[in-house]
Amino acid sequence: MLLFASLYLVDNLMGTTHGGWYDECYTPPNKLDDLRYAVRQIINITEELNITYWLDCGTLLGAIRSGDILRYDHDADISIVYKPTTAIQISHLLKNAVNNIGMKYISFGEINPTTKRKETSFGRVRYNDVYIDIYGWQIRDGVFQGRPQQILHKPYPDYKMLLLNKLIEKYVIEVYEFPLAWLHPRRQIEFIGIKAMVPNNADALLTALYPFKKFAVPYKLKCWLPF
Ligand SMILES: *[C@@H]1O[C@H](CO)[C@@H](O)[C@H](O)[C@H]1NC(C)=O
Numbered sequence: 001m002l003l004f005a006s007l008y009l010v011d012n013l014m015g016t017t018h019g020g021w022y023d024e025c026y027t028p029p030n031k032l033d034d035l036r037y038a039v040r041q042i043i044n045i046t047e048e049l050n051i052t053y054w055l056d057c058g059t060l061l062g063a064i065r066s067g068d069i070l071r072y073d074h075d076a077d078i079s080i081v082y083k084p085t086t087a088i089q090i091s092h093l094l095k096n097a098v099n100n101i102g103m104k105y106i107s108f109g110e111i112n113p114t115t116k117r118k119e120t121s122f123g124r125v126r127y128n129d130v131y132i133d134i135y136g137w138q139i140r141d142g143v144f145q146g147r148p149q150q151i152l153h154k155p156y157p158d159y160k161m162l163l164l165n166k167l168i169e170k171y172v173i174e175v176y177e178f179p180l181a182w183l184h185p186r187r188q189i190e191f192i193g194i195k196a197m198v199p200n201n202a203d204a205l206l207t208a209l210y211p212f213k214k215f216a217v218p219y220k221l222k223c224w225l226p227f
């Protein structure tokens with residue numbers, strides 16, 4: 001267990017994949033195509049609904065590095081901003097729009113049919129065998145690195161963290177808040193054939209998420225092991 005925990009930790013720090021341990025080292029081309037298609041659709045939906053979104057986590061890393069989904073990424077991550085008073089409304093709008101294009105939307109608190117657990121992200125989109133995590137962020141006044149300023153914060157635990165035991169949780173780097181100034185004004189970059197929004201200071205966010213990303217091998221650690 002400890003070995004798996006350490007490897008997960010190192011994978012996490014280097015910005016390699018969050019995909020399951022037994023997933024393929026490189027994501028098969030058809031799955032990558034499904035991811036690209038689903039991400040394009042979700043970006044279209046958030047723009048149509050005037051929801052502030054940005055590419056996050058591994059999807060942001062891939063977008064900045066190569067304008068594409070990372071070859072070893074098994075899911076995609078999109079963050080949105082919402083107010084506590086509009087959470088339910090936004091959730092319904094997203095669900096309707098996603099269902100209308102034939103994909104499945106799992107809202108916060110609903111049972112995920114694959115994991116049989118309650119969803120703890122703001123939402124998740126399922127398309128064929130791929131998922132897009134939708135992370136919800138709220139804006140509040142706060143202090144970051146000693147300076148009072150507006151802060152984005154994610155008010156509930158990340159789904160993946162709940163799958164790990166307390167020991168791992170304690171050491172996994174997870175970003176729950178960061179300055180609004182890193183996000184705004186968002187900028188557009190070329191990504192999978194469309195223009196997508198990323199945080200203005202994507203590098204600061206990526207460094208917080210993946211402190212050792214500069215040394216990252218483009219590969220899951222598992223794939224180096226003989227078992
Ligand atoms: C979303 O997709 C529809 C249908 O392809 C298109 O007409 C619309 O312009 C798109 N919206 C945005 C914001 O890209």
Ligand SMILES: *[C@@H]1O[C@H](CO)[C@@H](O)[C@H](O)[C@H]1NC(C)=O
Pocket residue numbers: 050052
């Ligand atoms: C979209 O949202 C922004 C703020 O997030 C607001 O200023 C703007 O008026 C909205 N536009 C539409 C068409 O609703």
